[in-house]
Amino acid sequence: MENIKDEQEFLTNLIRGIAAQFGEKCEVVLHDLSGGYESTIVAIENGYITGRKPGDCGSNLGLEVLRGTVKDGDRYNYITQTKEGKILRSSSIYIKNSQGKTIGAICINFDISDLIVAENTLRSITKYSLENEVKEVFVRDVNELMDFLLQECQKEIGKPVSHMTKEDKMKAILYLDKKGAFHIKKAGDKVCKFLDISKFTLYNYLDEARNLEE
Incomplete structure (x- = not known):
């Protein structure tokens, strides 16, 4: 894959399928990282989880990958929080072209807040711990x-x-x-x-x- 636009229809169907599989608590985002960081989101399912929509920017973790500070940016099953305090179990998978340049990403954010509030014993299942928290901020524009x-x-x-x-x-x-x-x-x-x-x-x-x- 050389750019996201070439495969956008397939990738959009893919994130729609992931969201349908895991339900309304699962946000799935497709980012195009080949342009300006001011507007990377090209498709999003259940965007109300983080309050974002197509045309909004990526998070701070994506910036680190583009900068090269993080060489292998893929992260799986990490814990983060929204500004509203929702607890998310997230995964971020970066897409590269044939030259190895990062051109996009698929990010999954599953809201586990209700599980944590409803039953403290579920912590042993979700493995939620502040020690494992990764600081990721979800915003709608790059000024924030x-x-x-x-x-x-x-x-x-x-x-x-x-x-x-x-x-x-x-x-x-x-x-x-x-x-x-x-x-x-x-x-x-x-x-x-x-x-x-x-x-x-x-x-x-x-x-x-x-x-x-x-």
């Missing part, structure tokens, strides 16, 4: 996603921007780079505003941080 990444960056550095040294800001920029933030259009503008630096300084810090990392 960028805000999330900046919040996580702030937690990673552990101090307000006003107290950050040059080294702290380089560490922050490298963190955002590894998370794939710069795949988002105009991410540089938000990062500059967040760190109170110029575009020139941003790219200098980014180059310097990458060189030190290597």
Whole structure:
């Protein structure tokens, strides 16, 4: 497969079949990752689980795969939460073309919230544990996603921007780079505003941080 559009009809039928098999608590998403990250979802079943629709963006995990921070991005049976607090058991499978480039993904998000609330003993069956939780955020546009990444960056550095040294800001920029933030259009503008630096300084810090990392 060279691009998602060539096989979109088949892939759409595939995600529809998966959703029908597992029912209304199962969201299944088809992403086309060959274009801008602002609008990756081309088909979705039971989108009310995460509140998304066709034309919305992907999650933070997809950014890491595109950036190359995560080499084998496929994840199976991991636990995550929505902003509303729903507990999801999820799997993400990435699609590559003949050159090995990631061009798309199929993601399955099964809402197990009712099972957990209804019966505590089901925890032993679902194996739900905060220790196994993967932080994945589901948003409708990349501005929300960028805000999330900046919040996580702030937690990673552990101090307000006003107290950050040059080294702290380089560490922050490298963190955002590894998370794939710069795949988002105009991410540089938000990062500059967040760190109170110029575009020139941003790219200098980014180059310097990458060189030190290597």
